[in-house]
Structure formats: C-alpha cells, structure tokens
Amino acid sequence: MTTLTLAKAINEGLRTAMEDDSKVLIMGEDVGKLGGVFRVTDGLQKDFGESRVIDTPLAESGIIGTAIGLALRGYRPVCEIQFDGFVFPAADQIITQLAKMPLRSLGKIKLPVVVRIPCGGGIGAVEHHSESPEAYFTHTGGLRVVACSNPVDGYHMIQQAIRCDDPVIFFEPKRRYWDKAEVERGAAPLAFDRAQIVRPGTDVTVLTYGPMVKTCLEAAAAVEQDGRSLEVIDLRSLNPLDTEMVFESVRRTGRCVVAHEAPVFSGLGAELAARITEACFYSLEAPVLRAGGFSTPYPPSRLEDHYLPDLDRVLDAVDRTFAF
Amino acid sequence: MRVNRPKDGDPISVALNAQERHVTFDASRGAEAPPELVQLLTPEGERVEHPAYDIDLTPEEVRGLYRDLVLVRRVDMEAVALQRQGELGIWASLLGQEAAQIGSGRALTDADMAFPTYREHGVAWCRGVDPVNLLGLFRGVNHGGWDPAEHNFHLYTIVIGSQTLHAVGYAMGIQRDGADAATIVYFGDGATSQGDVNESFIWASVFNAPVVFFCQNNQWAISEPLEKQSRIPLYRRASGFGFPGIRVDGNDVFACLAVTRQALKNAREGQGPTLIEAFTYRMGAHTTSDDPTRYRVAGELEAWKLKDPIERVKAYMFKNQLADQDFFDSIEAEAADLGRDVRKRCLEMPDPHPLEIFEHVYSEPHALLTEEREQYAAYLASFEGGER
Numbered sequence: 001m002t003t004l005t006l007a008k009a010i011n012e013g014l015r016t017a018m019e020d021d022s023k024v025l026i027m028g029e030d031v032g033k034l035g036g037v038f039r040v041t042d043g044l045q046k047d048f049g050e051s052r053v054i055d056t057p058l059a060e061s062g063i064i065g066t067a068i069g070l071a072l073r074g075y076r077p078v079c080e081i082q083f084d085g086f087v088f089p090a091a092d093q094i095i096t097q098l099a100k101m102p103l104r105s106l107g108k109i110k111l112p113v114v115v116r117i118p119c120g121g122g123i124g125a126v127e128h129h130s131e132s133p134e135a136y137f138t139h140t141g142g143l144r145v146v147a148c149s150n151p152v153d154g155y156h157m158i159q160q161a162i163r164c165d166d167p168v169i170f171f172e173p174k175r176r177y178w179d180k181a182e183v184e185r186g187a188a189p190l191a192f193d194r195a196q197i198v199r200p201g202t203d204v205t206v207l208t209y210g211p212m213v214k215t216c217l218e219a220a221a222a223v224e225q226d227g228r229s230l231e232v233i234d235l236r237s238l239n240p241l242d243t244e245m246v247f248e249s250v251r252r253t254g255r256c257v258v259a260h261e262a263p264v265f266s267g268l269g270a271e272l273a274a275r276i277t278e279a280c281f282y283s284l285e286a287p288v289l290r291a292g293g294f295s296t297p298y299p300p301s302r303l304e305d306h307y308l309p310d311l312d313r314v315l316d317a318v319d320r321t322f323a324f
Numbered sequence: 325m326r327v328n329r330p331k332d333g334d335p336i337s338v339a340l341n342a343q344e345r346h347v348t349f350d351a352s353r354g355a356e357a358p359p360e361l362v363q364l365l366t367p368e369g370e371r372v373e374h375p376a377y378d379i380d381l382t383p384e385e386v387r388g389l390y391r392d393l394v395l396v397r398r399v400d401m402e403a404v405a406l407q408r409q410g411e412l413g414i415w416a417s418l419l420g421q422e423a424a425q426i427g428s429g430r431a432l433t434d435a436d437m438a439f440p441t442y443r444e445h446g447v448a449w450c451r452g453v454d455p456v457n458l459l460g461l462f463r464g465v466n467h468g469g470w471d472p473a474e475h476n477f478h479l480y481t482i483v484i485g486s487q488t489l490h491a492v493g494y495a496m497g498i499q500r501d502g503a504d505a506a507t508i509v510y511f512g513d514g515a516t517s518q519g520d521v522n523e524s525f526i527w528a529s530v531f532n533a534p535v536v537f538f539c540q541n542n543q544w545a546i547s548e549p550l551e552k553q554s555r556i557p558l559y560r561r562a563s564g565f566g567f568p569g570i571r572v573d574g575n576d577v578f579a580c581l582a583v584t585r586q587a588l589k590n591a592r593e594g595q596g597p598t599l600i601e602a603f604t605y606r607m608g609a610h611t612t613s614d615d616p617t618r619y620r621v622a623g624e625l626e627a628w629k630l631k632d633p634i635e636r637v638k639a640y641m642f643k644n645q646l647a648d649q650d651f652f653d654s655i656e657a658e659a660a661d662l663g664r665d666v667r668k669r670c671l672e673m674p675d676p677h678p679l680e681i682f683e684h685v686y687s688e689p690h691a692l693l694t695e696e697r698e699q700y701a702a703y704l705a706s707f708e709g710g711e712r
C-alpha cells in the first residue's frame with residue numbers, strides 16, 4: 001500500500017502500463033520534459049525516452065489523428081489533451097474517425113487509443129479550462145467514456161483503458177488531482193465498465209462520477225445525523241452505463257438524484273433519468289432529479305462556486321425528492 | 325551606421341539549437357539560405373540600415389515609443405505581482421515581447437482591426453484599451469471586458485490559433501466594404517502548428533485578404549521549444565502558401581514598426597497578406613502557473629537579457645541625445661503612478677453578481693435560461709440574507 005495523489009496514481013498507472021507493454025506510447029503537449037501541466041506524465045520521458053513519450057506539435061487534431069495512425073500500426077497511444085476546452089480541435093478526428101473506423105473495417109481494425117482529458121472546474125481557472133464535455137462523447141457510438149474519481153481508480157482504470165481494444169475517453173477530475181488515498185498496486189481491480197457503491201444507503205440513490213463523487217460523499221455524511229441515508233454510486237463508466245447496479249439501487253431506495261458538473265440540459269443525467277424511469281417506474285417514489293451546471297457557458301471563475309453544484313445543491317435536490 | 329547583412333543563421337538560435345537543446349533533426353535541412361533578420365536598432369542601441377526597410381522617426385516619436393515600452397512593462401509587472409498576491413488567478417506576462425507588440429501596435433491606424441492572443445497587453449495599450457480592463461479575465465470577473473469595436477481590438481483568445489481565421493474573415497469583410505483598412509492577427513510560434521492557423525493562411529492567400537499575420541516567435545510554447553513545431557524558420561512557411569514572409573528582430577521596436585507598417589500598407593493597397601515572424605523571447609514563465617526551470621536553462625535567459633527591447637532604445641536615445649535624465653525620470657514616475665493606479669482599480673473591481681451567469685448568453689429571452697435563472701434566484705433567496 002502506498003499513499004498517492006490522484007495525479008501520481010495515474011502517473012504510476014501509466015508507468016506500469018508502459019513497462020508491461022512496449023507498444024504503449026504517451027503523446028501530447030508538454031507531456032515530456034515538463035511532465036504535463038498537471039505533472040501526470042512526470043518522469044516518464046526521462047525513463048522511457050522521447051520516442052515513447054512524445055512532446056507533440058501544438059495541434060490537437062494532429063495528436064488524435066496521428067494516434068490513430070500509430071494504433072493502425074500496432075501501437076497503443078495514450079493522448080493527453082491539456083485541458084477539457086481544448087479537445088474540440090480534435091473532435092473531428094475523435095468523432096468521425098476514431099469512433100467509427102473499427103466498425104467500418106467490420107472489426108478488423110482495433111483502435112486502442114486512450115484520450116486523457118483533465119476535466120471540470122473548481123480551480124479558479126480562465127475560460128476553456130473548467131469544462132465538462134463528457135456528454136459530447138457519450139453521445140458518440142464507438143467510444144467508451146470513463147471518469148475516475150480517486151487515486152485507486154486512477155491507478156487501475158488508466159491501465160484497463162490502455163489494455164482495452166476500443167477507443168477510450170478518459171476523464172480526470174482536475175480539482176481532485178491532489179487528493180490522496182492508499183493504493184494497493186497488486187489488488188484485483190474492479191472492471192472499468194462497472195459502477196461502484198462508494199457509500200451504501202437506504203433512502204436516496206445519488207448517482208455521480210468524477211469530481212462530484214467527493215462532493216456527494218460529503219453531502220451524504222452531512223445528512224446522516226438528520227437520519228437521512230444516501231447511497232452514493234460512482235458510475236465510473238459513462239458509456240456503457242452500469243445500469244444493472246443503478247436499477248438495483250433505485251429499486252431499493254425509490255428515489256434518485258443525479259449530480260454532475262456538466263449542464264443539466266441534455267447531460268448524462270437526462271439519459272439516466274429516462275432509463276431509470278423506464279426500468280424502475282413502479283419502484284419510484286419521486287421523479288429522478290438532477291443537480292448540475294446551468295445551460296450557459298462556464299462562467300468567470302469568481303462565479304464558478306455558483307455554477308458548480310455543491311453539497312447544498314445536491315442536498316436541495318435530495319430534499320425535493322422527498323417533497324413529492 | 326552599419327549595414328545589416330544576412331548573417332550565418334541567427335547566432336542565438338543556432339547556439340541554442342546546437343548546444344543547449346536536444347536536437348532531433350538537422351534544423352538547417354531544407355533551408356536554402358540562412359534566415360534573414362530585419363533589424364534597424366542593434367542591442368547596443370546603434371541604428372543600422374536595411375535595404376528594404378527604413379524608418380524616419382522624430383525625437384518625439386522615439387520618446388513616445390520608449391514611454392510605451394516602459395509603461396507596458398510596468399503594467400505587466402504589476403499584474404504579475406497582483407497574481408502573486410492572489411488578486412489575479414493567473415497572468416500571462418509579455419516580458420521581453422514589448423518591442424514586438426509596441427512596434428506592431430503603433431503601426432496600426434484607427435481603422436485597422438487587431439486580433440490578439442492572451443498575451444498582447446502591449447498591443448492593447450496601443451489600441452487605447454484601459455489596462456485594468458485586461459485584468460478582468462485573469463481575475464475571473466469576466467471573460468473579456470472590453471468592447472472590441474470601441475478600440476478595434478478584439479477580445480483575447482485563449483484557444484490557440486482560433487483568432488487567425490476570425491481575422492481573415494474580418495479582412496474579407498473589409499475587402500467587400502472597400503474600406504481603407506487591414507487586420508492584424510497575433511499568434512505564437514506554437515500556434516503555427518494548429519490546423520486553424522494553416523487554414524487561415526490558405527484563406528488569406530486564396531482571397532487575397534488584407535491581413536497581416538504577426539507571429540511572435542518567443543522560442544517557447546509552454547515547455548516546448550520551437551523545434552517541436554517547425555524545422556524551418558517560421559517566416560518561410562508563408563512562401564508555401566503564396567505570400568511574403570519576413571523575419572524581424574522582435575526586440576527592435578523600430579524594425580517591428582517599419583515592417584508592420586509596410587505589411588499593413590500592402591494589405592490595404594490590395595496586395596494581400598504578409599506573415600511577419602517577430603523573433604523574440606519569452607523572458608518570463610509561460611504564465612504565473614508555469615515553472616520554466618523545469619525545461620530551460622538559465623543561460624538562455626541571460627543571453628536574451630543582452631538583447632532587451634527597452635535597454636537598446638534607451639541606449640540609442642542617450643547616444644543621440646534624444647532625451648535627458650529628466651525625461652527618463654519622468655517616465656519612471658509615470659510608470660510608478662500607472663502601476664499604483666492599475667493596482668488600486670484592480671482591487672476595486674467588484675465580483676459579478678451570481679445571476680450574471682445567465683446574462684448575455686443569448687440576445688433574446690430564452691425559455692430554458694429564464695427558468696434556470698428564476699430557480700437559482702429562488703434558491704439563493706432561500707439562504708439567510710440571500711447569500712450562500
């Protein structure tokens with residue numbers, strides 16, 4: 001067991017993956033000597049060399065497009081997009097090529113490309129550095145989309161994503177990069193497309209992922225003394241969704257709140273609410289409610305605490321499910 | 325005066341490429357001739373002639389440029405200090421790039437339009453943007469904070485390279501209006517790799533748009549040195565797109581002014597785009613969040629300090645008695661006042677009201693936003709005193 005920050009845990013996961021498989025490459029802006037702006041790739045270029053840890057030209061479309069070519073040649077590129085807001089120049093390659101090429105080849109082509117994206121707000125950054133673009137990608141068939149929320153998952157899920165033969169969009173909650181936890185390297189990890197109950201409870205199921213997991217756990221702890229028991233589920237995989245675990249929980253609790261930083265409108269919460277309504281209709285005591293960002297561009301950082309759903313906003317949604 | 329001839333490669337870049345950086349390819353391969361650098365004022369403050377570019381400045385104009393350089397450096401210093409004290413979230417310093425920005429900025433006419441990155445505080449100054457307005461974005465109270473049409477200075481653009489296409493489109497508008505104006509667009513060496521920038525070259529070329537591409541090659545894109553972006557001098561990229569490219573000493577305010585003036589004139593007269601590569605150096609960190617000691621050697625900065633854009637103007641003015649000590653003292657005093665004023669007004673900048681999140685997203689009422697706004701207002705009001 002070692003205590004690692006999330007950033008360091010992903011770093012160790014990358015290192016292990018590179019040791020295990022010489023085809024694993026790291027590519028991105030400033031990932032080499034600098035070790036990435038969040039130091040997630042710190043030390044890797046020094047140890048694995050410039051041909052495996054590649055400081056790329058400043059061009060996101062180029063990063064993903066060439067990663068596809070490298071994958072066609074048998075490599076397993078792990079691409080870093082420096083910040084969430086800068087994935088869009090690469091959106092064309094991700095959506096029109098990465099997601100679709102395997103199918104077009106009738107499965108002959110495998111594209112084991114991982115796209116790492118530090119995501120979410122809460123760090124006081126300027127615009128384009130605090131966004132949560134996951135729904136654009138969950139909406140695109142052919143991509144697996146996952147979000148880690150803690151060092152243990154950071155360490156294991158990045159390795160699972162790299163081993164996966166499908167393209168994986170890998171979200172990392174940047175405001176949690178410095179959170180620490182004990183990581184057991186040898187432990188058998190949970191499959192990376194499975195959700196996890198991170199706090200069992202009986203009254204309301206709270207579905208969340210990435211940076212909001214911690215917020216929801218705090219919310220659950222805060223209402224415990226009021227006698228209200230929240231079950232918090234870390235979805236981990238956003239596409240596919242582990243609906244089995246979600247439905248089982250909601251059928252038990254009868255109430256559900258979904259919390260994410262991304263705008264509520266057309267967000268992942270909408271998909272979850274619809275599916276839960278279809279599958280658990282007769283178990284529901286209240287409609288599925290959502291706590292999330294507004295339908296506006298991400299605001300200037302001095303207002304981000306109002307934009308981001310915090311403990312109070314999550315609990316407000318919880319309260320409202322009891323008002324029905 | 326001595327005549328500035330093409331040298332055997334720019335000494336600094338050659339030295340750096342060969343010695344201090346890890347070179348993964350032969351930087352000279354594919355280059356027919358060593359890069360030419362337009363310079364009118366040497367680092368020692370000596371005026372030199374260039375066969376194609378000249379500039380005739382009155383003593384007053386020289387003093388004006390010096391004042392600009394000193395004042396924008398002061399504003400920049402103050403902003404760095406404000407960030408250190410927690411008043412700004414981040415700041416992108418222009419230190420070392422003052423001449424490139426003042427020279428090109430002063431070449432613009434009122435009718436010309438400028439499209440900046442996030443570092444063009446010197447150009448903003450030339451356009452008459454109140455320096456305090458630049459701080460809003462970095463303080464986190466707004467995403468811009470000035471009216472681009474008021475000063476013909478567009479909002480800062482953080483997404484690398486995007487603004488180059490906007491500038492070309494704007495130039496196409498100027499062209500269709502038959503106006504006597506041009507656009508200038510700023511971007512970095514790193515940005516030259518972006519698809520948008522390359523597309524903007526193509527559009528400008530095909531439509532013969534009245535645009536000047538002003539690339540400040542400050543040698544670094546965060547931690548990546550120029551050779552990660554290009555194996556030829558950047559100004560030579562232009563020829564492949566079918567328009568002229570020029571490398572200018574980016575630390576020489578006279579040369580930047582002369583070269584930009586000419587390029588803008590050509591654009592206005594229907595001769596289409598020009599790429600100007602201002603060869604300069606980012607003397608500070610990429611931003612206040614960056615730690616350059618992780619990726620570059622201190623000696624590099626020391627070498628560039630000898631080419632400081634302000635010192636050479638000062639030396640030139642002294643040598644030619646264009647100003648006395650009183651003048652320099654008065655500029656120092658003005659800079660100190662400006663710094664104090666910027667600081668004071670930065671601290672006075674109010675935080676926006678939470679419900680401003682919903683403002684200006686659409687030009688007309690929008691049902692979803694109206695609903696979210698009302699819900700959030702009611703939610704805020706449910707807390708004691710309406711404060712969360």
Ligand SMILES: Cc1ncc(C[n+]2csc(CCOP(=O)(O)OP(=O)(O)O)c2C)c(N)n1
Pocket residue numbers: 029058060082086089441443482483484511512513514515516542544545546606610
């Ligand atoms: C599309 C996009 N990708 C990545 C970034 C992150 N980023 C900000 S500045 C920068 C380097 C820019 O280098 P350069 O173009 O040389 O300009 P400089 O900062 O040196 O002025 C990077 C990679 C960004 N802002 N936009």
Ligand SMILES: [Mg+2]
Pocket residue numbers: 512513514540541542543544545546
């Ligand atoms: Mg640069």
